[in-house]
Amino acid sequence: MFFDVAIIGGGMSGLVSAIEVKRNYPEKSVVIFEKLDRVGKKILATGNGRCNLDNLTATKEDYNSPSFVSFTLEKYTPESNLDFWKSLGLLTVADSEGRVYPRSNSASSVLDALRFETEKLGIKIIFEKAEKLDKKDVFIINNNIKAEKVIVCCGGCSSPSQGSDGSGFRLLKTFRCRNTPLYPSLVQITTDTRFTKPLKGVRVKGRLTLTEKEKFIGKADGEILFADYGLSGIATMDLSRFLRKVSDIQNARIYLDMACDMEEKELLSYLVSHRNKNSHLECENFLSGILPKAMGKTIMKKCGIFLGDEAGKLTDKDIKNIIENIKNLELKVTGTKGFEFSQVTSGGIDLKEVDKFTMMSERVNDLYFCGEILDVDSRCGGFNLHWAVSSARLAAELKG
Ligand SMILES: Cc1cc2nc3c(=O)[nH]c(=O)nc-3n(C[C@H](O)[C@H](O)[C@H](O)COP(=O)(O)OP(=O)(O)OC[C@H]3O[C@@H](n4cnc5c(N)ncnc54)[C@H](O)[C@@H]3O)c2cc1C
The missing domain is CATH 1.10.8 (Helicase, Ruva Protein; domain 3)
Known part of the structure; x- marks a missing residue:
């Protein structure tokens, strides 16, 4: 069997790139390979079942690799992605922090919109894992399906029960495509539990600062949830992105500021007056x-x-x-809850090997990447799905 374009992986970036290829080139035949028995399983779990599918404030600075993502983000802005969703019949709403959700408040509407469009456009879906990818004059997948162009959308290693188990990186070994080290990101952080365990379930708003041997590594603000293993909550998930910069976890510490909206002086004057007025x-x-x-x-x-x-x-x-x-509570970091619990993979296909204007491999002609398989990641708030959609739309131009 021969297809003009084969897409490996039927997650967000795979489904969007398939639709966009077909819209850009109606005459081309398109096939999606999906290893699970359904497409878009992860989409259903996003945003706690609501799918935070974009963020209106997204800029290149929200990502680990601003210079690589800038072209894609300028071309496929949040507004243009909302038009894409509208073209599928999906209306969206944004909250005060720019987080975009489907108007239905349900992730299944997002997946339905994608599924109905792929069906309408006659995109074929093969429920089979792509285990082998070769290229002679054209690409050959699993020794039998031929394709002129391939877009790899296999995701990273996070949340393997939803399909992304790192098999995309193994598939690309034939072409010696290099990837940077892979880390679970947007994940709960494990710490010395003496302080956190008795506080299991307690939430505070605050700032987390990560250091290694007293050197600043990164910080994140927002909700912090205490757990029997350490810390969770959005600020913790956001902070976990910086753990890839730590060279020895033994030396990593988190400093917790539970009153980051108050100067020390202000807090001192409040507590002293509180003590004096309420001495009993x-x-x-x-x-x-x-x-x-x-x-x-x-x-x-x-x-x-x-x-x-x-x-x-x-x-x-x-x-x-x-x-x-209250303002500088020290916790010793021991690690994270790992890929199984992480929302995103930090690290991926080395960006030096990818043309940022087309998403095509610098090593292999007609081989494209998009979404989380690339070494691009961001914080919580719709930024990762923004990347998945925007990079998929750029790859689907099939330029290069
Ligand atoms: C619980 C959870 C909640 C999240 N919530 C949000 C959110 O609200 N907002 C946000 O922006 N981001 C969120 N994310 C992150 C976001 O979902 C991902 O960044 C995004 O889905 C990446 O899209 P992708 O298409 O690149 O990869 P994936 O969504 O991982 O899709 C990859 C697909 O490829 C398939 N596949 C893999 N290998 C092969 C192979 N060899 N052959 C065939 N098929 C293969 C997989 O089965 C899968 O369907 C969340 C992640 C998780 C786990």
């Missing part, structure tokens, strides 16, 4: 005006304060110690 308040409730009660109690205990004492007994030194623990 039990210490276990002393911090409940600024932190969840369980967190307040844990911090007081950590500072060696007896919870049954009255606040009036707190010395200025106690208050300084409390502030240090």
Whole structure:
């Protein structure tokens, strides 16, 4: 069997690139290879089942490789992607932070829109894993399907139960395509659990700063969720992107600021006046005006304060110690929850081997990449699906 274009992987970038190829070149025959028994399984899990499919504020600076993504992002902006979705009959809404969701609030509408369009355009789907990719005068997939051009959209290694298990990188070994080291990203971070375990389920808003031997590595703001293994929540997931820059995890520390919207001076004056005005308040409730009660109690205990004492007994030194623990609490990092739990893979096909104006391989003519298989990643908020869609649309131009 011969096809003009074969697309390996039927996730977000595979489905979008198939549709766009067919729209750009209606005469071309297109086939998608998908290793699972259905396409787009991961799409259903995105955004907690709501699919945060884009972000109106997305710019090149939101990605690990601004110079590589700039051309794609300028050409396929969030607004142009929303028009793409509209052309599939899918209307969207954005929240105050620019996060875009389907109007139906359901990820299945996104997948349905993609599936109906692939059907309408006559795109063939073969439910088979692509295990072998060769090229003679044309590409040959699994020794029997021939194609003139191939777009590889296999994703990374994250969330392997949804299909992306790193097999794309193995498939490309024939062509000696290099990939950078792969790390789970947007993933929960494991830490020394003495502090976090008793706080399981408690959420705070704050800032996390990652250091290695006191050297700044990265920071992230937002919700932090305490767990029996360490930290979760959006700020933690965002911070996990920087772990690839740590050379020895033994030396990695997270500093937690649970009052990043308040200067130390401001916090000091609040706590001193709170103590003076409410001297009969039990210490276990002393911090409940600024932190969840369980967190307040844990911090007081950590500072060696007896919870049954009255606040009036707190010395200025106690208050300084409390502030240090609210604004600069140190946690020792031990690792992450791994690819199984990660939303995105950091690392991928080495960008030096890809033409950023076309997404074509610099080594192999007519071989294109898009989506997460490339060494491109971003934070939570719709930026990764923005990349999957925009890069798929560029690859589908089949230029080069
Ligand atoms: C739980 C979860 C929630 C997320 N939520 C969001 C969100 O709300 N917003 C956001 O922007 N990003 C989110 N992401 C990240 C986003 O889903 C990915 O970045 C995006 O799906 C990547 O698209 P892709 O097409 O490149 O890869 P994938 O979606 O991983 O698709 C790859 C496809 O290729 C198939 N495949 C792999 N190897 C082969 C092979 N050898 N042969 C045939 N088929 C193969 C796989 O089965 C899969 O269907 C989330 C991720 C997860 C796991």
